[in-house]
Amino acid sequence: MKSRSRILGGAAAKRVDNKGVFHIRVVKTLDEFAHRFKFKRMKELNLNSHIGIGIFGASSNFEERYIKDRTKLESFVDHCRGLGLKIVLTQGTYDMVHIGHARYFEVAKKRGDLLIVGVDSDEKVRARKGPERPVVPEIERLEMVTHLRSVDAVVLKGLRDPKWGLIKLIRPDTLVATNTTYTSKQLKELKKYCGEVVVLNPMATTSTSAKIRLLQINTAKKLKLALTPRIMDVIGEVLSGEKEGK
Known part of the structure; x- marks a missing residue:
């Protein structure tokens, strides 16, 4: 037996x-x-298809790891708990994935056995960060996250989802968040839906916003170097034409 x-x-x-x-x-x-x-x-x-060898394997297996339907997600969570797995949840945008994200997921995974990542939809990101974000569309961000070995499953979070809807549905053993995500009051309230809430400091000195700003600055410098000579030529041509006209 x-x-x-x-x-x-x-x-x-x-x-x-x-x-x-x-x-x-x-x-x-x-x-x-x-x-x-x-x-x-x-x-x-x-068990449904999400709890096969694929989700536990080394490959990204995006089609298996990306759980689109909330009913299937709830079933998936129940099945994992039936196997005795401790579930960890974390959430974010993950635009232009960098080393800080990878380290963050690795630390989060150590808090349990199965790491589920909630990824903000494009619409949700635009509402929070402005019309120029995200740089990377949601489907690419979802798949990119599954390529990080610490991540077991991903879920898309919509703009109109209920407040803390994913947290309340999964009720993780551990919720992992950054030190800028929630207020102290919110952290206390969240403990009603989680076994524990773990707050992590940034895992790297870089950030997506900083990368975008640097990219914008470098692009502006290159444009200046490329356009300045041409602008001076045009000004010279205009001035020469005015002199000849006189």
């Missing part, structure tokens, strides 16, 4: 043989865990 054990970094595969001897063997990876229990537990747990 085999039974599952809660995964916390590694898992124990339990077995009692026909002589009544109890055996324990450590299952070191989620891939191995999924492979061992996938087929026998599939019907029992009614």
Whole structure:
């Protein structure tokens, strides 16, 4: 007889043989865990396609990791909890993904077994940051995030979604946020929907906004260098024409 054990970094595969001897063997990876229990537990747990080998694998497997439907997301979360997984949630824009994002996800993942990332839609980003943002469209941002090895699943957050809707639906064991995301009052309120709320400082000195500003400055400098000689030529031509006219 085999039974599952809660995964916390590694898992124990339990077995009692026909002589009544109890055996324990450590299952070191989620891939191995999924492979061992996938087929026998599939019907029992009614697992959908999101909880296959793909989501636990090393590849991005975007079509499996991107959960579009909230009903499927709720089912996915229930199934993962049924497997004993501790769920971590974090949210953001992730425009022009950089090293700070990668480090942030890595630290977040260490708080549990499964990291779900909520990514703001283009419409939501424009409403918060202005018409020039995001630089990278939502579908590319979603897929880019799945290429980071710490991320297990991604969800798109819309402008008209209820306040804290994703948090209330998932009710994560751990919610991870930056130190500028919520006020102290909001953090206390959020604890009603989470096992814990972890606030992280920036993981890098760079930021997407800083990168965009630098890009704008460098572009302006290049335009100045390229256009100044031409402008001076045009001014010279105009002045020469005026002299000849006299």
